[in-house]
Amino acid sequence: QQQVRQSPQSLTVWEGETAILNCSYENSAFDYFPWYQQFPGEGPALLIAIRSVSDKKEDGRFTIFFNKREKKLSLHITDSQPGDSATYFCAASGTGNTGKLIFGLGTTLQVQP
């Protein structure tokens, strides 16, 4: 039973477009939501993260929108570049959860030039 769900499984956009990656969760105790980016042959790397006290977090072209009531969040990548082509994982954890992150299955993004 997936506690963190992501959609779509894969996404293709053109260079310059905005890619929207969705994530939802079930556990109301989750209050920390990082997004990790993984390129083939590499380990995941933290891209951006948000805590449940905020409804938006921005870092350059990457923005997380968070809706606590609906237990949903989304990652928006504006002005997508071919170098953004990767798999994006939404993850979640709760306070005092010994750092245990629950990951979604990921969204594989392809940005076409």
Add this chain to the structure above:
Amino acid sequence: ETAVFQTPNYHVTQVGNEVSFNCKQTLGHDTMYWYKQDSKKLLKIMFSYNNKQLIVNETVPRRFSPQSSDKAHLNLRIKSVEPEDSAVYLCASSRLASQNTLYFGAGTRLSVL
């Protein structure tokens, strides 16, 4: 810049053999983890250690055993591998145990024939 080092990169073995994977981090972090990434890219925590103490031990088969000599090293031994153990094993570290950025290594891909 790589700061979590895993060896080997790739290992092929037969059912019933014993394998051992090494992980070293040079970030001075207190907490280290082993994650398993299966063929569907699902990332699942197996173990985490904080200052050489086991703090998370998920429900994994008993043939898996982590080994920590100091807080910079966390190895993983698998006695008598099974076909379902084929996966990428990712080592990670974080400064603290709770809700901190995870820094992942590039992973060890295990193929069990």
